[in-house]
Amino acid sequence: ADLSTTVAGVHLDNVFFNASGVWCQHEEELKALLESGSGSLITKSATFEHREGNPSPRYLPLPGGVGSINSMGLPNEGYEYYLNYAKQFDYTQAKPLFISLSGLSLADNVKMVTAFVEADLPCILEVNFSCPNVPGKPQLGYDIDAMDAALATLAPLIKKPFGIKLPPYFDIAHFDQVAAVVNKYDNLAYVTCINSVGNGLAIDLDTETALIKPKDGFGGLGGLMVLQTALANVNAFYRRLPNKQVIGVGGVVSGKEAFLHILAGASAVQIGTQLKEEGPAMFDRIKKELQEIMEKKGYKSVNDFRGKVKTL
Numbered sequence: 001a002d003l004s005t006t007v008a009g010v011h012l013d014n015v016f017f018n019a020s021g022v023w024c025q026h027e028e029e030l031k032a033l034l035e036s037g038s039g040s041l042i043t044k045s046a047t048f049e050h051r052e053g054n055p056s057p058r059y060l061p062l063p064g065g066v067g068s069i070n071s072m073g074l075p076n077e078g079y080e081y082y083l084n085y086a087k088q089f090d091y092t093q094a095k096p097l098f099i100s101l102s103g104l105s106l107a108d109n110v111k112m113v114t115a116f117v118e119a120d121l122p123c124i125l126e127v128n129f130s131c132p133n134v135p136g137k138p139q140l141g142y143d144i145d146a147m148d149a150a151l152a153t154l155a156p157l158i159k160k161p162f163g164i165k166l167p168p169y170f171d172i173a174h175f176d177q178v179a180a181v182v183n184k185y186d187n188l189a190y191v192t193c194i195n196s197v198g199n200g201l202a203i204d205l206d207t208e209t210a211l212i213k214p215k216d217g218f219g220g221l222g223g224l225m226v227l228q229t230a231l232a233n234v235n236a237f238y239r240r241l242p243n244k245q246v247i248g249v250g251g252v253v254s255g256k257e258a259f260l261h262i263l264a265g266a267s268a269v270q271i272g273t274q275l276k277e278e279g280p281a282m283f284d285r286i287k288k289e290l291q292e293i294m295e296k297k298g299y300k301s302v303n304d305f306r307g308k309v310k311t312l
């Protein structure tokens, strides 16, 4: 079965790659992704300066395989590290490179985007709209006017096709409002849905203590428990963005959830929590599982069923 796809005009031999933030902060990790069964790779969201991030424990898998919680705090090597990585990247091999940017201000995003545009590289830029906004205001992805203002500045600067990483939405009116903004920008080629479900709180029964140290234990939720929210966001934007693509992420632990993401409309599928727990060998397992499901159902290519979820 054919798992190949195209995102933002570039070809991927298979739909799978890492969720930004997982296995992608250092070039050794990125090398392991290059050598894995993934179809692509994306870097950890970069800020202008290097960041240590929050104190540990800042990521934990939750008991029973239900998912994970994290409050990493944007640990990254600073954008120049990823710009240099993108400059030395071998674009003749099969996997396209995606670069995630998460400036702490619009000015920082402009500076980072400008540097990448000047370098004129084949990598695809993805702006993380879960990046923090003005203190006291919600993240960019939850501030529709700020989102529109950011895109009005960034889209013309980037010129080429690019993407944005979106937080999950839970209200139909929000799907409508966000889609209306996204549809205004022709070179905004895709949206990646979803980022972690914000500010969950995991508590240990015995110690009566929050599991992670930062933010009184509040952190983003990922893994199987966010699957249905992820599928809804993928399908809501698939239905509302007819000339764009959706990358699906959230709750993929096997070929089954990957199949459902594609059925919901995903052009590519990213994996975070399960990759963190299993390592890059996971991609070979999940590719095989998806192919088995497709063969059982008689699908030859992911294009045969993308977005074809039925309703009653």
Ligand SMILES: CC(C)(C)CCc1c(C(=O)O)[nH]c(=O)[nH]c1=O
Residues within 6 Å of the ligand: 021, 045, 070, 071, 072, 073, 074, 075, 102, 128, 130, 131, 132, 195, 196, 220
């Ligand atoms: C949550 C932010 C720190 C503002 C952005 C980086 C980020 C983080 C992180 O670095 O804590 N974790 C996530 O699950 N998603 C993200 O987008």
